[in-house]
Amino acid sequence: xxxxxxxxxxxxxxxxxxxxxxxxxxxxxxxxxxxxxxxxxxxxxxxxxxxxxxxxxxxxxxxxxxxxxxxxxxxxxxxxxxxxxxxxxxxxxxxxxxxxxxxxxxxxxxxxxxxxxxxxxxxxxxxxxxxxx
Amino acid sequence: xxxxxxxxxxxxxxxxxxxxxxxxxxxxxxxxxxxxxxxxxxxxxxxxxxxxxxxxxxxxxxxxxxxxxxxxxxxxxxxxxxxxxxxxxxxxxxxxxxxxxxxxxxxxxxxxxxxxxxxxxxxxxxxxxxxxxxxxxxxxxxxxxxxxxxxxxxxxxxxxxxxxxxxxxxxxxxxxxxxxxxxxxxxxxxxxxxxxxxxxxxxxxxxxxxxxxxxxxxxxxxxxxxxxxxxxxxxxxxxxxxxxxxxxxxxxxxxxxxxxxxxxxxxxxxxxxxxxxxxxxxxxxxxxxxxxxxxxxxxxxxxxxxxxxxxxxxxxxxxxxxxxxxxxxxxxxxxxxxxxxxxxxxxxxxxxxxxxxxxxxxxxxxxxxxxxxxxxxxxxxxxxxxxxxxxx
Numbered sequence: 202x203x204x205x206x207x208x209x210x211x212x213x214x215x216x217x218x219x220x221x222x223x224x225x226x227x228x229x230x231x232x233x234x235x236x237x238x239x240x241x242x243x244x245x246x247x248x249x250x251x252x253x254x255x256x257x258x259x260x261x262x263x264x265x266x267x268x269x270x271x272x273x274x275x276x277x278x279x280x281x282x283x284x285x286x287x288x289x290x291x292x293x294x295x296x297x298x299x300x301x302x303x304x305x306x307x308x309x310x311x312x313x314x315x316x317x318x319x320x321x322x323x324x325x326x327x328x329x330x331x332x333x334x
Numbered sequence: 335x336x337x338x339x340x341x342x343x344x345x346x347x348x349x350x351x352x353x354x355x356x357x358x359x360x361x362x363x364x365x366x367x368x369x370x371x372x373x374x375x376x377x378x379x380x381x382x383x384x385x386x387x388x389x390x391x392x393x394x395x396x397x398x399x400x401x402x403x404x405x406x407x408x409x410x411x412x413x414x415x416x417x418x419x420x421x422x423x424x425x426x427x428x429x430x431x432x433x434x435x436x437x438x439x440x441x442x443x444x445x446x447x448x449x450x451x452x453x454x455x456x457x458x459x460x461x462x463x464x465x466x467x468x469x470x471x472x473x474x475x476x477x478x479x480x481x482x483x484x485x486x487x488x489x490x491x492x493x494x495x496x497x498x499x500x501x502x503x504x505x506x507x508x509x510x511x512x513x514x515x516x517x518x519x520x521x522x523x524x525x526x527x528x529x530x531x532x533x534x535x536x537x538x539x540x541x542x543x544x545x546x547x548x549x550x551x552x553x554x555x556x557x558x559x560x561x562x563x564x565x566x567x568x569x570x571x572x573x574x575x576x577x578x579x580x581x582x583x584x585x586x587x588x589x590x591x592x593x594x595x596x597x598x599x600x601x602x603x604x605x606x607x608x609x610x611x612x613x614x615x616x617x618x619x620x621x622x623x624x625x626x627x628x629x630x631x632x633x634x635x636x637x638x639x640x641x642x643x644x645x646x647x648x649x650x651x652x653x654x655x656x657x658x659x660x661x662x663x664x665x666x667x668x669x670x671x672x673x674x675x676x677x678x679x680x681x682x683x684x685x686x687x688x689x690x691x692x693x694x695x696x697x698x699x700x701x702x703x704x705x706x707x708x709x710x711x712x713x714x715x716x717x718x719x720x721x722x723x724x725x726x
């Protein structure tokens with residue numbers, strides 16, 4: 202799974218556009234970073250390996266945003282949440298495909314790569330989101 | 335009896351009127367706060383005595399103006415001294431205060447002016463929402479449309495789920511702080527609100543409604559600090575800072591272990607309590623960072639005013655209202671006094687200065703001797719806690 206790709210946030214989004222949720226694993230202490238980092242915050246290790254992780258998990262918190270910044274106003278109200286993935290790591294994002302009144306902590310979700318393409322240059326790429334598992 | 339060793343002493347303080355201050359630039363608001371601090375301290379000769387300045391300011395986007403340290407020194411009539419902006423989002427002037435403590439303790443500057451300023455109300459709500467969001471993580475939070483109220487809403491949802499905290503308990507924080515604001519002539523909102531009005535206000539980010547959110551405000555604040563052994567040269571009524579703590583946490587809320595507690599607050603409070611040799615039950619009056627009602631509830635728990643999960647009940651009990659066991663946010667807090675983000679940390683210290691010198695008028699806490707301020711940056715990536723005591 203290890204590649205020469207740099208352990209950057211940009212590279213994380215490039216992998217997403219390929220339908221892969223990739224994290225960096227510290228070769229010294231084993232900590233898994235999502236997103237990857239160039240310096241391990243646990244042991245200051247500097248050697249990493251890419252590993253693909255499951256996009257399945259559960260919702261740990263959510264909110265429906267009604268007052269949005271300019272660029273999101275057309276989508277409001279929209280749901281966002283924090284997902285805990287199967288390996289324990291967490292990721293924030295928009296939640297689609299769930300009626301807002303049915304959002305519940307603990308519900309099963311999966312990362313949806315559908316909207317992720319690298320058609321536009323970084324950092325203009327569309328976003329990943331979460332959908333019902 | 336709390337008699338913690340003074341680190342530094344506050345010999346004067348100033349606060350501009352908070353609110354919608356049309357036609358004024360941030361530097362002019364800052365000068366308004368500085369004028370009050372100078373007027374309160376006739377024995378201070380500012381040009382001779384003040385040796386350094388630290389000024390909290392969050393965003394250059396509001397006025398298309400950065401470099402706030404020098405601009406503030408210029409309009410304070412204090413040119414030529416080192417004047418530096420500190421930025422830690424909404425904790426920018428909490429950080430300015432700690433920088434001032436460091437400067438005085440270092441011995442390099444024996445009198446230091448610390449303060450903060452923000453001019454926000456000339457921008458639209460959408461613009462302010464976007465600028466405030468800059469204090470959160472860009473590539474994972476802002477990028478996915480998560481606003482600032484959204485981050486605290488995520489904490490609120492988690493807190494309600496974990497502990498049974500209710501929207502009514504959160505509304506009690508708003509009602510209390512608006513009541514306190516009604517007693518503060520410098521508050522932006524000086525009108526009481528009802529529980530029903532709070533509960534039926536429009537949703538901003540569920541479960542947070544308009545009255546769960548602090549205000550968009552113009553304002554400035556400042557303090558004059560000196561070495562404890564010099565304090566009497568400037569005033570007969572100094573207030574001593576006896577504990578100071580600041581801590582950081584991950585910029586992204588999603589990376590934190592807990593969504594129901596701010597680790598940075600806990601660490602900053604522990605450090606300040608230890609330094610001051612003070613326990614939470616010794617505190618007579620506190621100003622905590624109520625940027626949202628849930629934030630005040632979580633602050634109660636993290637600062638040790640109650641156990642984890644019991645902040646909602648404490649809010650409901652009335653014990654933190656004026657006349658209660660431990661009045662919190664007697665100024666009206668960020669909720670009613672207002673939240674000009676860069677000015678908030680030293681504005682909290684201004685209120686404690688008034689309380690501990692018996693100058694808080696209609697909102698005076700009787701016999702207040704020990705005070706605490708708690709200032710948070712972002713969704714909790716920065717927190718500062720300071721502990722104060724009166725001279726006697």
